[in-house]
Every structure is written in C-alpha cells, then in structure tokens.
Amino acid sequence: MPVGGAALDLVGVPMPEESFTAAKNSDAILLGAIGGYKWDKNEKHLRPEMALFYLRRDLKVFANLRPATVLPQLADASTLKKEVAEGVDMMIVRELTGGIYFGEPRGISINENGEEVGISTEIYAAHEIDRIARVAFETARKRRGKLCSVDKANVLDASVLWRKRVTALASEYPDVELSHMYVDNAAMQLIRDPKQFDTIVTNNIFGDILSDEASMITGSIGMLPSASLSESGPGLFEPIHGSAPDIAGQDKANPLATILSAAMLLKYGLGEEKAAKRIEDAVMDALSRGFRTGDIYSPGNKLVGCKEMGEEVLKSV
Amino acid sequence: MPVGGAALDLVGVPMPEESFTAAKNSDAILLGAIGGYKWDKNEKHLRPEMALFYLRRDLKVFANLRPATVLPQLADASTLKKEVAEGVDMMIVRELTGGIYFGEPRGISINENGEEVGISTEIYAAHEIDRIARVAFETARKRRGKLCSVDKANVLDASVLWRKRVTALASEYPDVELSHMYVDNAAMQLIRDPKQFDTIVTNNIFGDILSDEASMITGSIGMLPSASLSESGPGLFEPIHGSAPDIAGQDKANPLATILSAAMLLKYGLGEEKAAKRIEDAVMDALSRGFRTGDIYSPGNKLVGCKEMGEEVLKSV
Numbered sequence: 348m349p350v351g352g353a354a355l356d357l358v359g360v361p362m363p364e365e366s367f368t369a370a371k372n373s374d375a376i377l378l379g380a381i382g383g384y385k386w387d388k389n390e391k392h393l394r395p396e397m398a399l400f401y402l403r404r405d406l407k408v409f410a411n412l413r414p415a416t417v418l419p420q421l422a423d424a425s426t427l428k429k430e431v432a433e434g435v436d437m438m439i440v441r442e443l444t445g446g447i448y449f450g451e452p453r454g455i456s457i458n459e460n461g462e463e464v465g466i467s468t469e470i471y472a473a474h475e476i477d478r479i480a481r482v483a484f485e486t487a488r489k490r491r492g493k494l495c496s497v498d499k500a501n502v503l504d505a506s507v508l509w510r511k512r513v514t515a516l517a518s519e520y521p522d523v524e525l526s527h528m529y530v531d532n533a534a535m536q537l538i539r540d541p542k543q544f545d546t547i548v549t550n551n552i553f554g555d556i557l558s559d560e561a562s563m564i565t566g567s568i569g570m571l572p573s574a575s576l577s578e579s580g581p582g583l584f585e586p587i588h589g590s591a592p593d594i595a596g597q598d599k600a601n602p603l604a605t606i607l608s609a610a611m612l613l614k615y616g617l618g619e620e621k622a623a624k625r626i627e628d629a630v631m632d633a634l635s636r637g638f639r640t641g642d643i644y645s646p647g648n649k650l651v652g653c654k655e656m657g658e659e660v661l662k663s664v
Numbered sequence: 665m666p667v668g669g670a671a672l673d674l675v676g677v678p679m680p681e682e683s684f685t686a687a688k689n690s691d692a693i694l695l696g697a698i699g700g701y702k703w704d705k706n707e708k709h710l711r712p713e714m715a716l717f718y719l720r721r722d723l724k725v726f727a728n729l730r731p732a733t734v735l736p737q738l739a740d741a742s743t744l745k746k747e748v749a750e751g752v753d754m755m756i757v758r759e760l761t762g763g764i765y766f767g768e769p770r771g772i773s774i775n776e777n778g779e780e781v782g783i784s785t786e787i788y789a790a791h792e793i794d795r796i797a798r799v800a801f802e803t804a805r806k807r808r809g810k811l812c813s814v815d816k817a818n819v820l821d822a823s824v825l826w827r828k829r830v831t832a833l834a835s836e837y838p839d840v841e842l843s844h845m846y847v848d849n850a851a852m853q854l855i856r857d858p859k860q861f862d863t864i865v866t867n868n869i870f871g872d873i874l875s876d877e878a879s880m881i882t883g884s885i886g887m888l889p890s891a892s893l894s895e896s897g898p899g900l901f902e903p904i905h906g907s908a909p910d911i912a913g914q915d916k917a918n919p920l921a922t923i924l925s926a927a928m929l930l931k932y933g934l935g936e937e938k939a940a941k942r943i944e945d946a947v948m949d950a951l952s953r954g955f956r957t958g959d960i961y962s963p964g965n966k967l968v969g970c971k972e973m974g975e976e977v978l979k980s981v
C-alpha cells in the first residue's frame with residue numbers, strides 16, 4: 348500500500364485511509380523508507396514523514412527496538428578503531444509514541460510582545476514509562492542482562508519521573524542489572540567504549556539521536572533493521588536508514604537492512620524464529636562470500652549493486 | 665568564591681548570594697567543575713548543578729562556545745580512526761539560557777486518572793533564536809565561513825521556528841555558507857566525517873548532547889575549554905569536562921582544559937588575544953615535549969600527574 352511520497356503523488360496525502368486500514372488489519376507491516384527531495388518543501392502536514400507519525404501513533408507501536416551490531420565481516424567498516432568497534436552488540440529500546448514528538452501544547456504562536464514563539468512539550472505519564480521499561484527489562488533479560496536507562500534527570504522533570512519509574516520496576520527483574528546514564532554522557536560513552544552497552548532504554552527524542560549515533564558506530568547503517576511493537580496490534584518493521592534520495596534509481600542502495608527487517612518481522616511480529624534465523628544466516632553467508640554494496644565496501648571484496656546483493660542473499664537461503 | 669558542592673558544604677546552598685554578587689561584579693569568571701558523589705542523592709534544588717543553572721540564567725550567558733579540536737599531538741587519542749579524526753576543528757555554538765532547560769510549564773503533577781505525569785517545555789522566542797544565530801554567524805565568519813544549524817524541524821515546532829529565523833538572518837551574512845541538518849543525522853555525521861563541520865549552532869539540549877559527543881571524538885575531553893557569553897555582563901569560562909569524582913585527590917586529572925579556559929577568558933572575556941595565545945602556545949609546547957596526563961597518554965610519551973603537567977605548561981610560557 349502506498350504511504351509517504353508515493354501516496355502524496357498518487358492521492359495527495361501522505362497517509363491514505365485505505366493504506367492505514369490495510370496496515371491495521373495485517374498481522375505485521377514491512378515499511379519501506381519514505382521521503383525524498385521532491386517533497387522536501389511541502390508544508391509540514393503534507394510531508395512524507397507524517398505517514399510515519401500517523402502509523403506509529405495510530406497503531407500504538409510504542410516500543411521501538413533498534414539493534415546496533417558490528418558484524419565480524421564488517422568490523423573494518425566503522426570509522427571507530429577496529430578494537431573499539433569489534434564485538435559491539437547492543438539493543439536500543441526507544442519509546443516511540445510519546446514524549447516531545449506528540450506532547451501538547453505545540454505550535455508557533457505570537458506572544459504578548461507580538462513576537463513569534465515555538466513550543467514543543469516533552470511529557471510522559473507513569474504508565475507510558477512503565478510499559479516501555481517492561482519491554483526493555485524483558486529484552487535485557489533475553490540478552491546479557493544489562494539495562495542502561497538514559498535520561499537527563501539532572502535537568503528535565505520529565506526525566507526525573509522517568510528515572511523514578513524505571514528504578515521502581517527494577518525489583519521485579521532481579522536478574523537484570525540496571526544502571527542510569529545522562530544523555531550527554533551516553534553520547535560520549537557510545538564512542539568511547541560502545542561495548543559497555545547491552546540494552547539501552549530511553550525516550551523518543553533521545554532514542555532518535557542515540558540510535559542513529561549507535562548505528563553509525565557500527566559503520567553499516569545500511570545494514571540495520573528495526574521493529575516497532577504495540578501491546579496487541581500488528582508491529583511495524585523498517586530499516587533504520589532513510590530513503591537516500593541522493594542515490595535513488597542507481598541500483599546502489601544496500602538492501603540488507605530491509606531484508607533484515609523482514610527477519611525481525613518474522614521473529615517479533617509472527618513468532619517465526621526459525622524462518623527469521625534462515626534469513627539472517629543467508630545475509631551473513633552472502634557477506635562471508637565477500638559481496639558488498641558501496642556503503643560497506645572495502646578492498647578485497649566484491650562490489651555489487653542493490654539487485655545483485657539481493658540475489659546473492661537468495662542464493663544463500 | 666564557593667559554588668556547587670563546596671558551597672553546599674560551607675553554607676548549605678549550591679549558589680550563595682555572595683558568590684553570585686562577586687561573579688556578577690567581575691570582568692570575567694573562571695569556573696571549576698562542580699559536583700561529586702557526596703551530593704548525588706541531594707534533592708534537585710540542593711544539587712551542585714543548580715549553581716550552573718543560576719549562574720547561566722542570572723548572568724544571561726546565552727552563547728556557549730565549545731570548540732572541538734583534534735591537536736596534531738593527540739590525533740592518536742581518539743577512538744576514531746586516525747584519518748577520520750586528524751584535522752577536526754569545529755566550534756559548537758550552543759544556546760544556553762533557553763529551551764527545555766528553562767521552559768514553563770515544568771514539573772511532576774497528577775493527571776485526571778490519578779497518575780503522575782512529568783512535563784518539560786521546549787520553548788524559543790524569535791529574539792532568543794536571532795541572538796544566538798548572530799553569534800554563530802559571526803563565529804563562522806571568523807573561522808572557515810561555514811555554519812551548520814542543527815534542529816529537528818521535521819518533528820518539533822520549536823525547531824520549525826528555529827530554522828525559519830536562522831534562514832532569515834542568512835542574507836545579512838552573505839560570506840557565510842549556511843546549511844541545516846537534523847539532530848539525529850548530525851549525531852551520525854559527527855562520527856562518519858567530523859571534518860565536514862566548521863561552526864555548528866543549535867539549541868540548549870541538542871548542544872548539550874552533540875558537544876559532548878564532539879568532544880569525545882577528539883579523544884581528549886580533558887583538553888577542551890568553553891566560553892559562555894552574555895550581551896554585556898561578564899562571561900563564564902569553564903572546562904567542558906565534569907568534576908571526575910572517581911579520580912578526585914589522586915593528582916591524576918588533566919589540568920589543560922581549565923588552563924585553556926583561562927585562555928578563552930583572556931580572548932573572549934577580556935579581549936586580550938595576545939595573552940591568550942601565549943597560554944595556548946605554552947600548552948602546545950608542553951604537549952610537543954611529550955608530557956601527558958593519563959587520559960591522553962600513549963606509549964612513547966611521559967606520563968605525569970596534574971601538578972607536574974601544570975608545571976610543564978608554566979615552564980613553556
């Protein structure tokens with residue numbers, strides 16, 4: 348179903364009613380990257396990104412799981428030194444339907460001096476913090492048992508409540524080791540020693556920033572999938588990267604993040620762990636056989652386009 | 665004058681009246697890092713960091729200049745590959761007295777469901793954006809003439825206004841090349857290719873996060889000074905790093921960020937460019953002679969403590 352730029356071209360809105368209904372009635376949703384230069388000057392409500400908002404908000408997919416893993420085959424692709432990047436394997440759990448992305452009041456108004464004022468509101472209710480914290484504790488439990496909650500509790504009252512609720516839940520997960528870190532420090536520690544992190548939980552805007560940072564330290568943002576989960580309805584699965592309009596139509600894009608998003612869809616969306624593993628193994632195999640798109644290319648490997656990379660993964664299944 | 669933890673111990677408040685009056689009546693202020701484990705559990709209004717808030721707010725030092733420079737002597741200290749880190753030389757201009765740090769409403773309250781809700785408000789008036797943008801344009805003009813404004817205008821209305829005002833001012837600075845970048849992308853680009861940046865201007869919270877990230881890519885956060893300037897009163901000069909309570913009293917801390925803050929004080933606070941240059945040259949000379957504190961040590965150099973590093977700088981003056 349069309350959403351974003353494609354929908355704007357077809358029917359003039361970023362999120363057509365029919366597309367939403369189809370998504371809502373599905374078992375799981377695989378989303379392609381949206382946006383592009385063509386719509387960059389559109390007014391806010393007619394921008395491709397609005398499709399993402401409506402989907403996230405109306406499907407209530409509050410839990411965004413963003414893995415950042417350095418694959419052994421790609422340890423050289425990072426701009427970090429090999430010994431720093433090698434072995435990085437973390438999961439960022441980002442709150443996706445609350446905070447400053449959706450808080451009211453918001454907008455641009457005129458103040459008593461006749462001056463324009465822009466307002467956005469960071470707001471979290473206790474139950475919103477609790478439910479994302481639970482997802483994070485459960486996630487950490489299935490990984491290496493370490494959860495780092497990132498906030499700015501020395502400045503933001505919304506973060507004070509965040510830290511209080513996360514701390515209170517910790518007693519229900521005695522097998523998980525909880526720590527807290529300020530967001531500015533987290534932005535540093537991700538570069539200084541990314542291996543210290545197992546699972547990170549944070550709010551919508553900090554998660555936006557830190558997950559992009561973390562994906563870049565892996566050196567392979569074209570490789571990273573994501574899952575957005577709700578309490579009951581269908582999940583939303585998409586690559587972390589954007590639509591890369593600068594290379595559109597040139598058969599250069601790395602298809603692996605989208606392919607790995609399909610694997611996450613199978614695992615988290617449909618509970619088909621074995622099928623998910625088959626896709627992941629096929630991707631690893633294609634990489635081990637030396638195939639690389641331009642973004643992850645290094646000398647000694649075989650440079651291929653988007654289509655050929657897809658075919659090599661298929662051969663590996 | 666005591667502020668922060670020292671003031672809490674002496675008189676029970678983080679920002680004593682006398683200290684503020686003395687600061688306000690000075691030509692410039694050199695601030696030591698504040699905080700420590702001892703006061704970590706204090707209630708918010710009795711935390712050392714509050715001194716920073718009051719000082720910044722009441723001295724109206726809205727323009728925070730944070731250089732991130734990779735010194736040739738220290739190109740190896742970064743966790744980034746040498747070819748990525750070498751030559752990095754940027755200035756982050758962070759808005760320091762507005763935005764979500766100070767916006768109202770703020771606090772934790774009970775909503776209509778009897779549930780706790782935490783609120784912080786990101787708010788910028790046109791004149792606040794204009795004055796920090798002007799400082800940034802002027803700064804870029806004296807550097808390599810490139811200014812990148814970082815916001816989240818695809819999501820936050822406060823950023824929409826930010827982008828509009830910065831864009832409108834650009835015509836007054838035809839010699840400066842202005843670009844815009846979303847904050848999540850900026851967090852990535854700082855790692856992918858930090859050399860692309862000359863001057864960055866951004867809001868209070870994004871500046872907090874990105875400047876810490878940028879300082880860490882230089883690999884020498886113990887080296888970086890900062891200046892906070894107001895429209896007319898005294899400026900505030902301090903190292904970017906915190907108080908490092910884990911190594912307090914061990915004669916291990918790197919004194920260079922504080923020494924270089926004194927240089928910034930001379931340059932930006934008192935207009936004494938020559939005296940500032942003398943201090944900067946002395947620091948470079950001590951580094952060139954191979955002296956290193958633990959945080960920037962690499963084999964082949966001479967490991968020294970805080971005191972000895974200071975003495976070596978003195979010898980170089």
Ligand SMILES: CC(C)[C@H](C(=O)O)[C@@H](O)C(=O)O
Nearest residue numbers: 396399400555587818819848
């Ligand atoms: C496109 C944008 C609105 C979106 C966000 O900020 O959430 C994107 O950056 C992401 O992280 O999925």
Ligand SMILES: CC(C)[C@H](C(=O)O)[C@@H](O)C(=O)O
Nearest residue numbers: 501502531713716717872904
């Ligand atoms: C200590 C803290 C309140 C402060 C801030 O967030 O501004 C610090 O991180 C800084 O960047 O100077």
